[in-house]
Every structure is written in structure tokens, then in C-alpha cells.
Amino acid sequence: MSSKSSPLLVSTGTVLLLLTTVLYVAISHQLTPRLTDGRFHIENGEWIPFTDTLPPSDTPQYLDLAFVLQLNPLHTRYYQLIADDCIEALAVNEQLIGEGVIPFCDLSRGRTFDLGSAIHSGNNVVAMTIQNVGGPASFTWRIAWWDPLLLSLRILLLAGLLSGAVLIAKGLSFSRWQNLFFGTFCFGVFLRLFYIFATSYEVRAYDADGHLEYIRYVAQHLALPSVRDGWEFYQAPLYYMLTGLWLHVGTAFGRALPILTRDTQWFAFFASVLTLAGIAWIATTLFKPKEKLERVLFFGSLAVLPSLLFLSARINNDVLLFLWEVLCFGFLIAWWQKGRWITWWLAIAMLALAILTKTNGLLLVPAAFTLLIFKRKLALKTKTFVGVTSVFALILLTGWIFTLRDGMSLDQPLVVNTGNLSPGLFVNNTVETFTEFNPLRMIVRPYNNPWDDASGRQYFWEYFFKSAFFGEFDFGLALRPLASAVLTCGLLMLLYAVCGAWMCIRREGLRTLPLWSTAGWLLLGHALHRFTTPHSCAQDFRFSLLVSVPVTFFAIRGLHFIRSPFRRLLGIVVVLASIVLQVVFVGGIIVTM
Template identity: 30%
Template structure:
């Protein structure tokens, strides 16, 4: 009992394990997936995607196990066309569902429809057979079960309630600011909710190329050449780590796509946690809460959490690198600068745009280390870190200047070409930004021609149309309106704050991000070249000034109330749009 009283966190963790086991035992699943093609049958894991001849027929069958669920929806994405569907031997009217011949749209069948068609043959288990044919390219299918029930809901709520309690108890033991713990827990819940309801290739970018890269490493045991797949020009760090996850899934006879997705989720928590650690080093009081809350719920950051691709690991290394820089400025300890340099190097070898992380390190050395050479005696470890910076930074600078940043740019569709006149960079169309809930790379009427319109809107919801209901459009436009207000507070924070060495580092990194985006758009004149996903970590340089603009020294009550109102409405609206997608 003394042990329990001294370490109640262990009891809570054990209770969570019990909840998780019960959820798993009573959970729903799709099993016994059989793929019939050309007279042969193989056992498969979803999703199925394989090269086929145009018009080639094939059949996929599977069992649906509902567990403790009361109701469910079966979400199906055929590649490309369902020509027949039977459930427990009963023919299903698949043509009633728009999307039965569309991989992108897909279709959903609910439990009520199963019961209506099957009648007495309806039960807790269903054997589903899809007769299909391929239209072109890859052929296959993916499907997922969304289930609902009182007992699973109770177990889920209990699990996350215990998780929240555990987070705050561990945080209290480690003396972590409760405001930051709240931000982390909120960010965790949002990411779990979004990841659970997102297909591996949903709202992604070049997912097929990323999967091919991962699969090559995992199954052929070599780093592919630049032209071996669409995404193979990227540096290998993310893909090597993901290949380990892929191989583990294969060993456990689980879906490798899901394992890679949840690995990305873990990377997103690393980025979230180290980002909050940076905010802790920069701000105090309510300013810390504002910046932490915005970092945790920022929609484009949230959208990247389960996305198959190297973006999210890049964010994690950026956050670690900036954390090292901030702690070096605070303590003058070389180990923090070494951490920053190593993380920046890994960021570059995750994605070439990671080279920008060296901007903050270089400025930190100029404003902190160089003056100390003349006024104090730097420690030996500091000199080691400077040597490491010179070697690794010089090497990466050489690689960046001598290699193409986007090696597959020539393969982009001409429909995403945009104009690069001065007006495209100097003008911001406020009317289009506020009245159009979303933006995409193809339609001028949404604002894609204007650099700042595209960058700002993709900073919210990427290039995607998310919650496309009337209410969803309202929430998206409301988030856009609050975004404009927050930009105003950011400008006020930049103007009013008395800058110190840390602020110089943040502003330099901020400018480096924005200049790199302008350069990318000028070199590759495609609308998608200035997608905000490339520079999400710039938020760690921007949000401290946003918070200072709202509740910095001398802020009036009116300014604080207006700022907090904009922050809360933005957080709620953006979260609804993303989770409702």
C-alpha cells in the first residue's frame, strides 16, 4: 500500500492497460481477406494495391467482426470499380452508393442498410464479397470499419480520462507547468481522434511514392536511387525508420500502412512536446498558454500528424533543434548546441528543406558565442560544438547549393502553373481569403495565384476541402477571420516587444522560412510550391510574438479580451473542421 500511495501513477497505468486489453478484445476488425485474380487466391492485408491490366477482373472477400459494437459503417474505397457485392450470400445493391467506381470518393454502408437487405440473415458477423475490375494503373481495394456502442464508448472515455490524469500526475511530479500539460493533452486527444479516422492515403501528398520508398528499403534492403520511384529523391532518414515499422507490421501479420501511420503519430507527439518545451523557454504566464494552445491545435500541423510522408519527422527535428538553441542561449552549455546541430543535420537528411534549421544555430553563435570569445572564456564543449557546426553545416550548405531541392518538379501537371509577377507576391486578396473556406492548387478564383493567399490558407487547412457542409464552411471561414486577427496581434507583438538575443534568433529563422518559400515559388512556379506544410515549424518563431501582442507588458484589458476571444474561436473552429473532415 505504501508503494501504491507513493507511486499512484503505476496503478493508473495498469488500469489503462486493462482498459486497452478490453477494448482490443471487444474491438471490431476486418479479417480473412482473400484476393482472387487470374485463377489464383492469396491471403492479403488491407489495403490491396497492385499493378493490373486495364479492365482486368478480380474478387476480394473479407469477414467483418463487430465485437462489442452496436452499430457500424463500412467505408470502402474501390480501385477502381465494384461490379457486384454480396453479404452473407445475399446480393447487395452496390449501385445505390455513389462512389462505387471511385477510389477517391468511395462509399459507405451502414449497419441499418445491412439489416434492411439481409433481414433474418443479419448477425454480428458478415462475410462480404466484392466483384471488381480495374480501370487503369493499380488495382485493389481498401476498407475500414467505424463502430459505435455504449460499452466501447465507456471504455474509451475511461481510458482517456485515466490518460489525462496520468499526464497531469507525472507532470506534477516533474514540476511541469500545468498550462503546458493541458496543451499537450489537448493536442494528444486531437491527434488520436484525427488519426483513428483517417485512411493512410487520405489528405496526403505523393503517398504512393512514399510507400514505394519505404517498401523498397523494407523488402529489398537497399536505399533506392533518385529515379527509382516518384519520391525516391528525398533523403532517407524518415524512410529507414518507417521501413522498420513496415517490417514489424509484416512480422506481426498486421497492416504495414497502419503501422507507418501510427509511427508518424508518434513523431507528431515528439514535435508537439519539443515545441511546447521551446514555448516554455520563451514565455511565461498567459503568454505561454496562448502560444502553447495555438501550437497544439494548429490545423495544418494536426493534419500532418498521421500523414505518410517525411513532413512530420522534419517538424520533430526542427523542434528539437530550436529547443537546443534556446537552451544554449540560456545556459551557454555546449551540449545543447551539439543537440541543435545534430537535430538540424537529421532534419536535413529527413527533407532537404531542413537546412533552414541551421539559420537559427548560425545566428545564435553570432549573437552569443562570438561576443563571449572576447568577454569570457567559452568552455571546451562549446568549442567542440562550434567545430561540429562548421563541419556539418558546411557539408550541408554545399549539398544544398549543388543539388536540386525538388528533383521531380518536371513531372508536375501544367494545370498547377502560376504567374510570378510582382503583384503575385505583393498583393494579398483579403476578400478571397475570408469568403473561400478552402484553397486548392488549380482554381484561380480561390486565390492560388497570390503567394500570401496560398501560404496563409494552406497554413490552416492545407490544399484540401475538409468539412464541406454549410456548417463546416462557416467554421472554416470563421477560423480564417480569426487568423487575420491573430496576424494583427503578431505584428503588434513584433513592434512592441523589446528585442533581445533570443528574439533576433526567432526573427531570423522566421525570415529564413519565408524567404525560402518565396525562392521556391520563384524557381518552381507551381501553386503547390508555397504550401505551408514545408514550413510549419515557423510557428515556433511566430506564436511567441502573437502571444506577446495579446497579453505582453502593458496590454489593456480590452486587448487581452479581444485576443483571447480570437484564440479560443480559432482553436474551436479549426478543430471542428479538421475532426469533422
């Protein structure tokens, strides 16, 4: 930063950011419809009240629904309707809607309707018939993303945030490279903002309703459930306590359940932004000030990685776990580099929060204590004292979730519900499934399918690598060529990462121990989890998201060790191409939705 910094510009930019955010929240709250007085009946049976769930069925059946749609004076006119499974009829204020469109069956996109002539401010009576062909029944009623009023509001939000960011950058008088680094952070935030705008909670989710059930239980009872009473109830409680408390307070103030569900997504967004800031901090500690290009390439690669981006709209404990893991990792690096004990204890605090959020955080315990064991210029007596004290602190802070919770005991697996997974997810444990890594097979079939061997789901490393970009989801034929290109660049970056890791171990040794030690422990733990829980879904990269940080570091570090100017330039081009392709891919996801 220059000495020409302007506190006035920084203050103005900050106020603009806050004011824009507050106005967006206030106006969007006014636009959000409320669904109340819901009732349903089956085949002319009695009317039964419902709030957010409908009864499942083993056989096809029709459900007649009625509810009140409450609208404020400022409201939208275009609404998207999605049902599981089909919409057979729809009327608003006794006016038939969707002639020529209804009936329809489309669980992914549903249909969008212009209700401008049928609705008014106040109470609107909606009648609907849903066909459930079997299994769960549900419907989603939300504002269409391209409604002119909502779209204008979001454009104003983006303009205000962008203006505030520019004012802050101008006020701090950043250098060219600092502007590029700050711009990368802002771009990552805006990309996440676009993503959450376009993504409802059930899209690219992992049992979102199960996690919502946990959150709602905590909100209603202000207590933790028995671990056996729900599919996700065995999970560590911190995420559910925080979101459940917000749900409890919001309900007390009359905030509607759909709005509170959306609030939970915004919780994920803000956690994702804080995580992005943590990664930016790590970039400044791993790369020297003169390594400006390396910092930007490292940060940019992680800012657009789809598996990290998907967290910004997701409802599950991964969103909070990754934040604690990144902060813990950052403090461990800071302690390793400078030896300040405050950073060690902050790392232990973040580690405890990670374990309290999800038991995957336990994999960072051996990573942290490996650093303590190999720390130079530290007496054995000091190491022993710090190690024992740290273990005692972790047990004191987290041990209760393994012993004192209702239904939890030390003689059961950490992941309680694995015994109830579908047999269709089972994969074999063989030498081939843990050693094969076929780039051509991955490029030809870039998407994972946890149910189909033809996708390569039985090969641990292939599934793991592909899920770093695409999770377990199929994004369709239109995006498949782009997905293959993303994987191709990722595979080329992996070559540089292998080179960088090898050269770091050989030439820099213990200086980069936090990177390769953490990556090693996380990968080993994930492989053991897959071995002991032989299901395709156990291979997903989301269980080891922190691996992305050291692997990306080694890929960028590999460029530094390459002597050939051509190969170094080629590596830079590959990294830049990877960033661009991933941005285009995410844009394609948003557009196709």
C-alpha cells in the same frame, strides 16, 4: 510545483497510462480484420493474385475480386467500404450485402454495412465487383468508427488516459496556472487522438501511397532505393528507414499489411505528441515564470493549429521532420539564453537528424550559424572553431545522402520530381504574385485549390497563410463560414505578430534573435523555393511548419507591448476566440467524416 507532491499518485497515474495503452493496443489488434488470399480478374480473364494494389486502367472496366476476411473470436460487425471508383456488387459467405444501397460511387465516405448476420470468427469469403472508370483502382475495408465494440474500447482508452493524467497532475501538486498549462497539453493530445481515430491514411494526405511505396521497399530489401525508381524515392531516408524497419519486423511476425499501415499512422501520432511536448518546453524558455497567461496562450495557439494537428495521422516525412526542427529550435534558444555548449551540440545533432529526414531541414543551417556569429561574449577564435567543427560534423553525418545514394548527385535539384509535376499546377512569377495579400479575398474564399486561380492560388503569401490552417484541402460548404471566421482571427493575430516582431527587434534586439532570425530564414527559403519551382503546391505551409512557433510568439509578445488596456484585452479575446474556433473546426472535420 508544491512540496506536497505525492510520488505514489504520480506512479499510479503513470502505470494507468501505460496499462491503458497496452490494453488498447492488444484488444484493437484482436478486433482488426485480416484480408488474405486476394484475387481478381478482368472481364472473365484469368484470376490474378493481389495484396494491396489493383492495376490502373486508361478506360472504364469492371474488376471481380475475391478474398478471405479473417476474424478473431472477438470481432466487430459494422464495416466501412470505400472503392475507387464504384462498388457494383458485394457478397459475404455467399450472402448478398447492401440491397438497395449497392451499387454506389463515393470515394470520400463509402458506405457502412452491418455484417453481423453474415460473418463469423475464422475465415469469411468475400466476393466483390468494382467499377474503375479510369486511373487507379483500389478499395478500403475497415471497421466503422461507430461500431459499438470499437467505440466502447476507445471511450475506455480516453477514460484511462484522462484518469492517469489527473492522477499525475494531483501527484505533482501543480499550481492553478501549471494545471492550466498541463491541461492544455493533455487537451492537445486528446484532440490528436480523436483526429487519428477518425482519419485513415489517405485522408488529407500528400501522396501517401508514394510514401508507403518507399517504406515497403525499405522493409522488403533493407536497403535504400534508387532515387529515380519511385515518385518519393528521392526523399532523405531517415523516416523511411525507421518505419520500414518496423514494417519488416511486423511482417516477419505475421502482422497484416493494413495493420502495419495503421501502425505508421500511430508513429505519426506519437511523433506529434513528442513535438507538442517540445513546444511546451519552448514556451517555458521564451516566457518568464511570471508571464503565465502568455505561456498558456502561446502553447494553446500551437496545440490546436490544424496544420500541426494534421501531422498526427499523416504518412510522410513531415511528421518526423517537425519533431527534429522543434527540438533543434529549442536547443538553439537554450544555448542563446544560457550559453551551455551541450545545448549547441544537441541542436547540431537535431539539425543533422532533420536533414536526414527531409532536405527542408537545411533551412535551419543559416538560422543556427546566424546565432553563432552574433553570440555576444564569445571570442572570434572560439566562434571559428565551433563553426568549422559544426559544419564538418553536419557534412560527415548528412553529406552521404547527397552524393553516395544511387541516382543522387550534386548537380541535380534537391526536389527531384518537380520536373514531372502537372502543368496545371504552374503559377506565374510576377511582382503581384509575391506582394499581394488580400484579406477580404481570403475570407471570402478560405480554402486553397492548387488547380484553380479563382481561389487565389497564384498569390504566394495568401496560399501560404491559408494553408497554415487548411492545407490545400476543401472542407466543404458546411464548414466554410467557420473557416472564414478562423482566418479572420488569424489575420487579426497577424497584426499583433507584426507589432510584436517590430517591437522585439527595436526594444529587445539580439535577445530575440533566435525568433526573428529563424522566421526570416525559413520564409526567405520558402519564397525562393516557390520562385525557382513555380507551382502552386510549392507554396504550402507544410514546408515551413516551424514558422508557426516564432510567429505565434510575436503575436503573444505583441500583447505585452501594447499600452492600451482595451487593445490588450481585445488581443487576448482574439487569441482565445482563435483557439476555440480552430477546435470547433477540427471537431467539425471529425464529425463530418
